[in-house]
Amino acid sequence: MTGSKMSGADALLKALEQEGVDTVFGIPGGASMPIYDPLVDRSPIRHILCRHEQGAGHAAEGYAWATGKVGVCMATSGPGATNLVTPLADAKMDSVPIVAITGQVPTPVVGNDAFQEADITGITMPVTKHNFLVKDPADIVATVREAFHIASTGRPGPVLIDLPKDVLLADTTYRWHDNVTLPGYKPTTKGNQRQVVEAVKMILRAKKPVLYVGGGVIKADAHQELFDLATTGQLPVVTTLMARGVFPDSNELCLGMPGMHGNYTAVTAMQKSDLLVALGARFDDRVTGKLAAFAPHAKVIHVDIDPAEIGKNRVADVPIVGDCKDVIGKLAAELHKRQDEAGGPPDRSAWLGQLRGWQDEYPYRYPTDDGKLKPQYCVERLRALADDDTICVSGVGQHQMYASQYWRFEHPRKWINSGGLGTMGFAVPAAMGAKVGRPEARVVAIDGDGCFQMTAQELATSATEQIPFVTAILNNGYLGMVRQWQELFFDERYSGVWLDPNVPDYVKLAEAYGAVGLRVESTDEVDTVIEKAYSITDRSVVIDFRVDPGEMVFPMVPSGASNDDIIVGPESIQSTTDPGEAPIA
């Protein structure tokens, strides 16, 4: 097979194209200029010029979350590349498949402290699934193939390809490789049938089972298999922050979110359960609370594609390594078979009745009688006036928890946020990326005033590239989550958290960026303004919701406390928190 002659940069773009890439988010620079030249007329790939490389990285993440495809971002060498470190770390923590392409100084000066040089493969080693420095143009195509394969298979994650300028400029011969050869990389995707049978026996014996569902089920596109398993076995489901939407909130088996700010029923169901079936979930400390006191009576079935997650925090009685789609499908099939033989699922009416009782007694709630504009209400109305296909994106902090609590999720890939790393500034660029990936869907970013100011410049990208979405700032004039902790655990000493709700003027700032700016100051304006915002589809809209700065996120399990000590609301704070055990974030 003979290939055609072209530059390294042309080969790169052709390989990206052949991988199915239609969009790249990036910013050019000296070292990456060779890649930009063919983008003018020789490549069909759409390049979206972002305003900060961090924005480009989060946009690629948003695109990947919304579509299930690999997101791609691009930066030049040195500072351009280092600006990608945060989104790469974010994607690593949340298993988001992205490929980052960085320009590098020419090979003769690599390692020489050349202008705009940074050892980006060295810097990103701990925050990528893998990375490459390509020194020969003949390796470019194979490297792109390997990068996309690694990013999208097994436990997905970020991969970086670093390309020196001379390698991009050099002539090479384009040869597509059908097969990827990585002798050290063979993820186990098929679950062991014997373990599956063992797990189903345990499920049938359990009196108080809970399906503990994490983001891995979304990554594996296993929501139908999950629905089948849960409904067949009459198994209640908790969906972690990362898994919101993978099981419909409207289903009676859905208990919603567990964890530090989860609801009482989800948290307590796990605590009281006799069997936890962990599916693509990793027993994160924000879910377990104090590990030693977590679900003390529960046996554990742990399904994960990453063997390193199994047994990491909690010993698994039945470990199953494999892709969630395969394993959950097998679990459901085996359960069907055995229940058909037995004439139906075991009687779990007592357990399900108890759960329903808790749900009735302890719903999410917030004060509604003090006349103040409540952030929770804003989220409820933003959701109520949107359709089920709307994609909700959040930053990190109180607003993120309100969004995960008060938005109602019915479908997977409608909820995008930064879970593991907790990256402030995630929402605006990720919403932009989601809109590019799913242009037909409405995208609503629920952001905090602190978060918004970290990446708001991507509104300029949204305006010039015509990528319209709605940003709802829950503006309380504070770094709200830190303020909440200072109130609860640091004697209300509010150090370094006040932002001033009037600076900047978010309405004027939105307009300066070519978006529409709207403001809501009281509860009775909420619906009118949201309806107006939703009626604008040709431009981005920013709504400045002036919410009650004193509002806090409840329920809450203080960091380091047991989930048994869940604080349901402000009235129970005094009795359950010990200032001597002030948590560290």
Place this chain on the structure above:
Amino acid sequence: MNGATLHTISVLVEDRPGVLTRVAGLFAARGYNIDSLAVGPTEAAGISRMTIVVNVDESPLEQVTKQLNKLINVIKILEHDPGTAVERELMLVKVRAEGDARARIMELADVFRVSIVDVTASTLTVEASGKPEKLEALRELLSEFGIVELSRTGRIALARGERGIRERVLKAAKAG
């Protein structure tokens, strides 16, 4: 150093730039001290073998091993059972050797069946290979003469028996 938590691990890796950093970085990121690390080529082209001796408890070691397995360039990991592994290390030690010390050092070298590889008017350089315990004993005895300089390779190890891990790995790779 607590012998109960010393583990010897063999890691077969692709011979590529940066692999050593990736492997060592995994230990460093978790704050574990590597006692020794020896790297060299294997019988197969493109595959290097690292022998890592690390002082960790069983449970974090399992986690580190699993994380090592996730590195794309890592092909196979084997933890050696001390009872069924051949473990060796090489040591060069330059000792002060004046007066009657010279004869006593040569006598020691004889007993330990190690060689003198360099001689000056005031020093002798001893080359010793063997189990780390033997080298430790020799070093202890030589230290009374005054050690000028010492260099050790770190441990390398192979499992006893006729089969090798690479053979098994290649079979598994073909089957998979």
